[in-house]
Amino acid sequence: LSRGLASSASSFAPIKHVTVVGGGLMGSGIAQVAAQSGHEVVLVDVNEKVLEKSKAAIQKNLSRVAKKQFKDDAAKGDEFVNKSLNNIKLSTDLPSTVKNGTDLVVEAIVEKIEVKHKLFSSIDDVAPQHTIFATNTSSLSVTEIASVTKRKDRFGGLHFFNPVPVMKLLEVIRTKDTSDDTYTTLMAWGKAVGKTAITCKDTPGFVVNRLLVPQLAEAIRMMERGDASFQDIDIAMKLGAGHPMGPFELADYVGHDTTNSIIEGWHQKYPDNPLFEPVKALQKLVKEGKLGVKAGEGFYNYKK
Ligand code: NAI
Numbered sequence: 621l622s623r624g625l626a627s628s629a630s631s632f633a634p635i636k637h638v639t640v641v642g643g644g645l646m647g648s649g650i651a652q653v654a655a656q657s658g659h660e661v662v663l664v665d666v667n668e669k670v671l672e673k674s675k676a677a678i679q680k681n682l683s684r685v686a687k688k689q690f691k692d693d694a695a696k697g698d699e700f701v702n703k704s705l706n707n708i709k710l711s712t713d714l715p716s717t718v719k720n721g722t723d724l725v726v727e728a729i730v731e732k733i734e735v736k737h738k739l740f741s742s743i744d745d746v747a748p749q750h751t752i753f754a755t756n757t758s759s760l761s762v763t764e765i766a767s768v769t770k771r772k773d774r775f776g777g778l779h780f781f782n783p784v785p786v787m788k789l790l791e792v793i794r795t796k797d798t799s800d801d802t803y804t805t806l807m808a809w810g811k812a813v814g815k816t817a818i819t820c821k822d823t824p825g826f827v828v829n830r831l832l833v834p835q836l837a838e839a840i841r842m843m844e845r846g847d848a849s850f851q852d853i854d855i856a857m858k859l860g861a862g863h864p865m866g867p868f869e870l871a872d873y874v875g876h877d878t879t880n881s882i883i884e885g886w887h888q889k890y891p892d893n894p895l896f897e898p899v900k901a902l903q904k905l906v907k908e909g910k911l912g913v914k915a916g917e918g919f920y921n922y923k924k
Contacts, residue, residue, distance in 0.1 A: 638660070664711050719746040721748055722751055724751065731760065781828070789828070824890070835867060840901050883897075
């Protein structure tokens with residue numbers, strides 16, 4: 621009996637202090653939702669200018685949230701913005717930040733395995749014993765990222781969606797080594813930051829991108845075959861399947877460099893999977909710099 625009790629004992633403790641690494645699109649969104657739900661946050665980037673820009677963007681976003689949430693009470697809205705902003709500190713020194721005590725490190729830096737390995741290697745020895753590491757990777761293997769650490773049991777994936785403050789979903793990725801306590805803690809934290817968390821094994825693309833990326837690719841192949849125009853495919857998927865955006869609008873929004881590198885990465889790893897076959901029209905757009913909304917042109921033209 622005592623053994624049973626001992627093995628069911630849990631060291632589950634909620635996350636209070638979060639270190640978000642990478643002050644780009646995703647990192648600043650993750651820092652915002654953590655701060656506005658009352659966590660102490662340190663946002664870390666290699667670039668000080670990026671950090672200042674992130675903080676300004678977060679402030680702007682928080683004001684927008686406040687306007688919606690506290691329509692009739694401007695004072696309460698201001699208090700919400702200030703309190704949330706005060707929860708965020710900025711730093712370019714990751715090892716010291718982690719060493720000073722943090723419960724969770726969420727990594728949202730460039731999608732390159734060597735860079736992610738370097739980052740986690742640099743903090744594994746200095747991080748407190750209980751600290752959980754998580755990656756926001758979209759297309760790399762969480763197990764492979766965790767492999768350079770000695771805390772594979774305290775490692776998981778936290779896959780947010782862009783824009784983070786708006787999108788409700790969080791995919792919590794459990795590798796074979798992720799412990800029950802780590803998993804429970806990550807799921808609880810997802811809920812605490814206001815997301816609906818689902819669980820997925822460490823498989824390429826997890827749930828959403830595994831289904832979405834091949835669908836975008838197939839839509840482009842359909843256009844390449846001349847079966848239908850891209851405009852009509854978008855209309856069809858919006859009005860016939862109830863999707864809020866058509867596949868070409870969505871691909872333009874995501875950015876063709878991102879989608880193309882995901883497909884090429886998966887194809888390299890799983891060359892026999894026809895769903896991961898590289899797409900010619902996508903490669904061409906990348907070569908021409910027509911990366912989508914952010915470049916002013918993709919399938920559609922966004923230049924005024
Ligand atoms: P981003 O390019 O906007 O931001 C990356 C930031 O990381 C940059 O500010 C850069 O200065 C910083 N950085 C690079 N190396 C660093 C290091 N060693 N230490 C600290 N900071 C470093 O990239 P984005 O779009 O925010 O993506 C970040 C991660 O999130 C990637 O792994 C990506 O696959 C993933 N992701 C992206 C989504 C998206 O829609 N953009 C959606 C879900 C996940």
